[in-house]
Amino acid sequence: ETGVTQTPRHLVMGMTNKKSLKCEQHLGHNAMYWYKQSAKKPLELMFVYNFKEQTENNSVPSRFSPECPNSSHLFLHLHTLQPEDSALYLCASSPGGLKNTEAFFGQGTRLTVV
Amino acid sequence: AQTVTQSQPEMSVQEAETVTLSCTYDTSESDYYLFWYKQPPSRQMILVIRQEAYKQQNATENRFSVNFQKAAKSFSLKISDSQLGDAAMYFCAYSFGNEKLTFGTGTRLTIIP
Numbered sequence: 675e676t677g678v679t680q681t682p683r684h685l686v687m688g689m690t691n692k693k694s695l696k697c698e699q700h701l702g703h704n705a706m707y708w709y710k711q712s713a714k715k716p717l718e719l720m721f722v723y724n725f726k727e728q729t730e731n732n733s734v735p736s737r738f739s740p741e742c743p744n745s746s747h748l749f750l751h752l753h754t755l756q757p758e759d760s761a762l763y764l765c766a767s768s769p770g771g772l773k774n775t776e777a778f779f780g781q782g783t784r785l786t787v788v
Numbered sequence: 789a790q791t792v793t794q795s796q797p798e799m800s801v802q803e804a805e806t807v808t809l810s811c812t813y814d815t816s817e818s819d820y821y822l823f824w825y826k827q828p829p830s831r832q833m834i835l836v837i838r839q840e841a842y843k844q845q846n847a848t849e850n851r852f853s854v855n856f857q858k859a860a861k862s863f864s865l866k867i868s869d870s871q872l873g874d875a876a877m878y879f880c881a882y883s884f885g886n887e888k889l890t891f892g893t894g895t896r897l898t899i900i901p
Contacts, residue, residue, distance in 0.1 A: 707888060717879070717891040730888065762831060768889075776823055777889050779833035 677701040680765050680780035687755065688788055695750040695783050697765030704770030706748040707777065708740060711762040723748060724770050755787045790815045792882050794892035801870045802900050808855075809865045809895050811880030818842075820884040822856065822863045827894075828876040836878070839863065867897075875899045 678699045687693050699706065708720040722730035723742040737759075739751040748765055762784050766777040791814045801807035813822070824836040839847045839856050846854050851868045867874055880892040 705888075716893045719888055722888050764833065766833075766889075775821055775883070776835050776838055777883075778835070779825075781830065781832045784831075 678765060678767055678778050678780040680763075680783050682783060683781065684784045684786075686786045686788060687752065689755060689757075691755075692751070692753040694752065695763055695765075695785075697748040697750075697780055699746055699748075699765075699767040699778070701767055701778060703767035703778075704745050705768045706742060706745070707766040707768075708748065708750050709764040709766065711764055711782070713761075717764070720750075752785075755785075757787050760785055760787045790817075790882055790884065790890045792880050792890050792892040794880055794895050796895045797893070798896045798898070800898040800900055801867075803870055803872060805870055806866060806868045807870055807897065809867075809878050809880075809897065811863045811865070811892055813861050813863065813880070813882050813890075815861070815882065815884065817884045820882060822854075823881040823883070823889070824852070824854070824863075824865045825879045825881060825891075826874075826876045827879065828873075833879070837865065870899050872899050872901065 681696045704725050706723045710718045719732050720734045721740040726742050737754050741749040762782045764782045765780040768777040793812045820841045822839045825833045826836045827833050837847050837849045837852050846856050853866045855864045877894045877896050879894045881889045883889045
């Protein structure tokens with residue numbers, strides 16, 4: 675059983691749809707991340723939240739909108755996506771603070787934009 | 789900026805044999821963490837092993853061990869007695885202080901029965 679849970683596992687959406695990805699961690703961590711993993715490309719960091727505050731937005735298009743209501747939950751709101759946004763979206767958490775160590779990952783959401 | 793390089797996109801090894809995956813990184817810091825993650829077909833990234841840069845002793849976890857060469861900025865992963873369940877993508881990663889993880893591009897490991 676993972677300490678980081680992502681829902682849904684799979685999502686197919688049209689380019690005009692609005693959907694949200696959810697991530698929940700039960701590890702007491704203070705930092706949460708969204709990564710995008712496309713085929714044949716390196717893992718791309720999208721957003722970082724530390725103690726509920728967004729500390730990094732890695733030049734992500736505005737059609738991706740993160741939300742972190744508390745240290746345990748992280749959302750990624752999606753709207754008017756493009757087919758090239760199809761990818762595996764991974765959520766991760768880590769202790770945060772000045773001595774950040776390893777990140778723990780969820781199982782990912784496989785997103786297909788049609 | 790920190791970078792992590794994995795120069796082997798694919799590797800294969802006979803079952804029960806030993807394989808070494810390479811990783812180099814670039815940093816100006818002296819106290820940082822290095823990690824190896826495994827991503828099997830189930831997609832979940834699983835931490836395999838962790839090395840703290842201020843520790844000279846190489847980390848070991850059962851059949852997994854690292855060769856950490858700080859001066860050379862090299863951090864290779866050795867898998868002994870390879871098993872079919874070791875087949876996966878392996879990612880090397882770096883972190884410093886309160887910064888996020890920086891990942892390499894990964895090495896796909898195939899185990900030959």
